[in-house]
Amino acid sequence: MDFMEFKDEAAELLNLNLDGYKLKRVERRTKSLMRRHDIDDFDECLEKLERDSEFRAAYLNHFTINTSEFYRNxxxxxxxxxxxxxxxxxxxxxxxxxxxxxxxxxxxxxxxxxxxxxxxxxxxxxxxxxxxxxxxxxxxxxxxxxxxxxxxxxxxxxxxxxxxxxxxxxxxxxxxxxxxxxxxxxxxxxxxxxxxxxxxxxxxxxxxxxxxxxxxxxxxxxxxxxxxxxxxxxxxxxxxxxxxxxxxxxxxxxxxxxx
Ligand SMILES: C[S@@+](CC[C@H](N)C(=O)[O-])C[C@H]1O[C@@H](n2cnc3c(N)ncnc32)[C@H](O)[C@@H]1O
Incomplete structure (x- = not known):
């Protein structure tokens, strides 16, 4: 499966509208998490998202950049x-x-x-x-x-x-x-x-x-x-x-x- 197919299936699974995000960035973040978890392709990634709730949370976490600080700017x-x-x-x-x-x-x-x-x-x-x-x-x-x-x-x-x-x-x-x-x-x-x-x-x-x-x-x-x-x-x-x-x-x- 290619990234566009993965993105649609993952969006449904995560109940998240991924189309509103800059897709190049979603792809980069997805690939970097896949590397970190030794996942070879998007099929395997989707399968893991389906069966592993911890990985689902990790994906959401990785994708949603939580950087913040007091008095930012x-x-x-x-x-x-x-x-x-x-x-x-x-x-x-x-x-x-x-x-x-x-x-x-x-x-x-x-x-x-x-x-x-x-x-x-x-x-x-x-x-x-x-x-x-x-x-x-x-x-x-x-x-x-x-x-x-x-x-x-x-x-x-x-x-x-x-x-x-x-x-x-x-x-x-x-x-x-x-x-x-x-x-x-x-x-x-x-x-x-x-x-x-x-x-x-x-x-x-x-x-x-x-x-x-x-x-x-x-x-x-x-x-x-x-x-x-x-x-x-x-x-x-x-x-x-x-x-x-x-x-x-x-x-x-x-x-x-x-x-
Ligand atoms: C970089 S932080 C910004 C935090 C703070 N406003 C600041 O400027 O320091 C971006 C936040 O957007 C959240 N986020 C991403 N997609 C979202 C969505 N669809 N609805 C609500 N929050 C979302 C992430 O979880 C993350 O905590």
Whole structure:
């Protein structure tokens, strides 16, 4: 079987719409996992996906790049803290934030830390964090991070919001107060309806994996559930071509405001 055939069968088996992802990348990731597991061809790979649930989880895991860190692109989070969040809170009183996808939770937890540092009362915000990968969501809820995920967090905030749990690399656990501020939910962003009433949606370092068509479709879906005047926050290497088409205005490198 060739890759295109494999991709269709694997998509059905995994209940995942692989057509929305850049296929060259899916093929590369599939082949590298096959090499790692000594699998010779796509038939064998599909067979293993069918019978071996651990391999199925490994495939999903390998394919869904979970890299994330606290304050990823610090300049954007500074702009968020100084400009976007104060404006949204003043305008709306209380705000709903969605991190989609959230990976290991460092992104939504960064938001919770920022809101705490701003002195905003918990009743004035909610943070939902979703991802397709159940394993990474379990880790996110635990809130344990290696030193390198905290490289952009100032020392005084590490002392204030994390407990050192060992001298090893996975050494810091977020305090329960912050962990309790984020609701994690398993959600496939492709082919699913979105809940509405959002003031800020972070969809960062996800569009880069998608085809142009799917990116456009998801941009429209995010815009549809954003309240007027509210923001979509993308990763630093991502941008929306022709934002006017989506009723969006680019206000800073990574922030788009709905008109
Ligand atoms: C690189 S991480 C981005 C995490 C975070 N937003 C950041 O910028 O640091 C990409 C995430 O997309 C998730 N993902 C991939 N396909 C998805 C889908 N169809 N629905 C929801 N999440 C998906 C992966 O599991 C992974 O955790």
């Amino acid at each position: 610090p300049d954007s989070f500074e702009y968020l803290e100084e400009k976007i969040l104060p404006e949204l809170l003043e305008e709306h009183g209380s705000i709903n934030i969605w991190s989609a996808p959230c990976s290991n939770g460092s992104e939504p937890y960064t938001l919770a830390i920022i809101l705490n540092e701003m002195g905003v009362k918990k009743r004035n915000y909610s943070i939902l964090a979703s991802d397709i990968d159940p394993e990474i969501l379990e880790k996110a809820a635990e809130g344990i991070y290696p030193e390198k995920a905290l490289k952009n967090v100032p020392d005084e905030l590490i002392d204030k919001y994390f407990n050192q749990i060992s001298d090893e690399r996975d050494s810091h656990q977020l305090k329960k107060k912050i962990r309790n501020e984020v609701e994690f939910k398993k959600m496939d962003l492709i082919n699913k309806g979105f809940q509405n009433d959002w003031h800020l949606i972070l969809s960062r370092n996800f569009f880069i994996y998608l085809t142009k068509d799917l990116k456009q479709e998801l941009t429209q879906k995010f815009v549809d559930v954003l309240n007027p005047g509210c923001y979509l926050f993308l990763g630093n290497t991502e941008f929306i071509f022709n934002p006017n088409k989506f009723n969006l205005e680019k206000v800073q490198m990574s922030f788009y405001q709905k008109n």
